[in-house]
Amino acid sequence: MRDDLSDLPEPDADEGEIHPLFRGAPGSTEFRKLRKRLVREVRAAIETYHMIRPGDRWLVCLSGGKDSYTLLAVLHELQWRGLLPVDLLACNLDQGQPGFPATVLPQFLTERGVPHRIEYQDTYSVVKAKVPEGRTYCSLCSRLRRGNLYRIAREEGCSAVVLGHHRDDILETFFMNLFHGGRLASMPPKLVNEEGDLMVLRPLAFVAEADCDRFARAMQYPVIPCDLCGSQEGLQRMQVKKLLDEWEARSPGRRQVMFRALTNMRPSHLPDPALFDFAALWPAGDGAPEPIRGDGAGVPLLR
Template identity: 65%
Template sequence: MLRAAPSTVEFKKLRKRLLREVRQAIDDYGMVPPDAHQKRPRWLVCLSGGKDSYTLLAVLMDLKWRGLLPVDLLACNLDQAQPGFPPEILPAFFEKNGIENIIVREDTYSIVTAKIPAHKTYCSLCSRLRRGILYRIAREQGCEAIVLGHHREDILETFFMNLFHGGRLASMPPKLVNDEGDLLVLRPLAYCAESDVARYAAAMQFPIIPCNLCGSQDGLQREEVKRMLMDWERASPGRLGVMARALAHTRPSHLLDRTLFDFVSVRPGESTGKEARDNEEPCGAGLAMTRNLFAAE
């Protein structure tokens, strides 16, 4: 697959950036165990046929080829029996590129459409069914992790979905353990911008398969959040990167969650730890506003 990579300077820079960001996420969150060179963990890389999962697989294979990822990769496609889904595309892609893979067909489409009214969104039930099947496949194939193609914008969208509609501060973590405690869920593209992922997939000419099940529905809350984020990015380029960094720099003493910080015990002269120093640190936005005010004068 990588033999067909473009040789332009622009693409080489893009490829290098994605490799660096994925490797950084893998290192930051300890996705690869310390004894990986001896035990060779096996990852189930979930491939939907969209730009994100193609890019995920390509970057992981690139890192593996460079000797920077001591794991075995098994590409997996779950055919959910959606109308119009082209079942021949991914098998041909895997065969052409010599990629170890498994394809499983499970008719979750009929279950979702039978239980969810046509005017409601299918995403929640579809995701739960798909995740359960992928867990089963991972166990059967001896994999310690399922690897998903969620990128930076997916994580930010989920954060704002939870903020606006769930009343909580939460998103999709780069690494978690499933409820049963026997499998990891990894998101190595957590630091990667969606625009970079899209450019990479287009340059590599991956055979993209659209998601007709979810994409055919209008007015999804997630689509509204996506448009909002894109509007912010267009108005202030670089803002999404700043917001993404904020998710990794949380200060419990500056929020309202009493389970994360002991507000009751805070008294003058008694706070001596890092949280006390945080309280004295000036707000960056406030400093910027002050500078602008004085500049105007």
């Protein structure tokens, strides 16, 4: 990951030219800096993780939250400036959650001339029927959503499903796995699905959640709340998020330092033998000793 993004060239287009998704953007210096930072960081993630194959088609998932609005706007800004040679198709999956404003996103996308597909699949009723009372819906809900998005991507001839997870999501997932899963793992910025036919991309991997929030507020996008299902209280992710917020408040910049650590692994300094060949690690000139075996020669097995 690049800590200094200043070496990335600025877009060639004149500053006065802007994509319709930025229509009504504030003219303040602060907002211009925010927009440029978002563009640079998304470009850096796309470049670092080799996300682009020219001519591909991306299914850009739009939930109506601040993160997905930011993702959609920045990707279209890059495409508008000739820096993202792929086709973009916005997609909202209406999962039948009570109170979901079904007209908001179609109207928003149509008014701005954004190619899109709106899909209705009542996965909410399925989740309600299968998840016991008092348990969170998130795991099953996300699996059903992912399956539908993969299907839509195939139907639309897309090679990639593009998600709005940002730097803070990646950090939170890492700590959830660390505290509750007993493993070092997080959300990769790029992966291939289990079937092997679709890429899953996270171009906001270097972007702070706070910047997504500032951007969506400044643009006055019609943000749809993420708690319509009523299954948010007590989530492990919320607990981890609160912990990270406390660390950040005590030591500003802590999140970025921790994220940098995820991109700066030292396998030889971790106790996982699958990551590093400890068996071959001996002083220079020394050969590897014979392995100790309990083979009846007087050497007992370790218990």
